Amino acid sequence: MGMGYLATHWRGQQPLTRAFWVNGLAVRLVVYAALALLTSAQPLPKAFMFVAIAVDLIVMVWQSVGYFRTAEHGLSGSSSMLPLWGGIVALIVAVAVMLSQWWGLVLAANAPPPDELYSAKMDRIRAAQYELSVDDAQQAVRFKGELTHGVTKRMSALLTKYPDLSAVHLDSPGGNIFEARGVAKLIVSAGLDTHVVQTCSSACTIIFMAGSKRTAHPDARLGFHGYALMDAARLPQFDVKAEQDRDRRFFVAQGVSDVFAARIYDRPNRDIWFPSRAELLDGNVLTQGP
Structure with a gap:
């Protein structure tokens, strides 16, 4: 993704379907896979944990703001609130999964040493x-x-x-x-x-x-x-x-x-x-x- 692409999503200027399915769901699944891979590394260096959480938070803010701005622009020509409410439900689920992965990163970064023989x-x-x-x-x-x-x-x-x-x-x-x-x-x-x-x-x-x-x-x-x-x-x-x-x-x-x-x-x-x-x-x- 180029800076122009990132900027247009942030401003809510992309199609609603792309904002949800591509910039929202697809990107989130990629992030989840990356975090799961990091969590499997034990002990995980604490620096990696902090960077991963910070990047995940930035991506989540970019996804959410861009989607809801796109949904708000769509409301001006439609009376349906489905995109807005659907986005809220999806955001709640995404945040819940994100927090659970953050907790996994914290545990991986503070994993005890392997059991002594x-x-x-x-x-x-x-x-x-x-x-x-x-x-x-x-x-x-x-x-x-x-x-x-x-x-x-x-x-x-x-x-x-x-x-x-x-x-x-x-x-x-x-x-x-x-x-x-x-x-x-x-x-x-x-x-x-x-x-x-x-x-x-x-x-x-x-x-x-x-x-x-x-x-x-x-x-x-x-x-x-x-x-x-x-x-x-x-x-x-x-x-x-x-x-x-x-x-x-x-x-x-x-x-x-x-x-x-x-x-x-x-x-x-x-x-x-x-x-x-x-x-x-x-x-x-x-x-x-x-």
């Missing part, structure tokens, strides 16, 4: 329970927090990315023994040393024992107790004593004395044994002094 959500929740980072100055991996599902996978990726690391620094109350075993295998395979920063208890001690050299801060503590597997009821084939014996054998294979290894699971899970530094050195849990 359950697996991704669980990974995010678990990852928030610990910190895993690299200390370049000491060429060490720092792990702090609870051992949850996914730790082994992230540790493996970190060791692959930083092949020159030489140690793992631990500060953990424990957690999942299967993840602890996975991390321990990585440490043994890479020949890394382990060091306790503050506390290393329960499943964390499995990781600590994987170190080629095992050290601890003078004020650090290592804690040992028996396993309490909350999922054991759902795993009838799981033998808690057998799992403890398996890890006890790993401790002995890493150089821990038989006397010390015999005591590591004596305390029930609700309690914990923190050996003295002398006991840790005598039992070869620590391979070096302060």
Whole structure:
């Protein structure tokens, strides 16, 4: 449509049938289709929403004013009010549809992000329970927090990315023994040393024992107790004593004395044994002094 065409409709100088069927209905259907297409895009940029609503409003005003001016010109030569009333009814319907589409645009522009996958959500929740980072100055991996599902996978990726690391620094109350075993295998395979920063208890001690050299801060503590597997009821084939014996054998294979290894699971899970530094050195849990 040229500017002259737009102007003649605005002034009501076009035939009534064209003003209604072409400039009114046909143009409105095109606008509706365009708005529906925009609404399907989620999230819709807010700038697009405002521009679309503004353009739609301008088109509606142009259509309505032009049509009613054309209808008024026709009334001078006819006594029929049908074009006027028909235009009013059509305008009401058009405005109702227009407002509903505007609301659709608003919703599209404020659409929430796509639902997070359950697996991704669980990974995010678990990852928030610990910190895993690299200390370049000491060429060490720092792990702090609870051992949850996914730790082994992230540790493996970190060791692959930083092949020159030489140690793992631990500060953990424990957690999942299967993840602890996975991390321990990585440490043994890479020949890394382990060091306790503050506390290393329960499943964390499995990781600590994987170190080629095992050290601890003078004020650090290592804690040992028996396993309490909350999922054991759902795993009838799981033998808690057998799992403890398996890890006890790993401790002995890493150089821990038989006397010390015999005591590591004596305390029930609700309690914990923190050996003295002398006991840790005598039992070869620590391979070096302060």
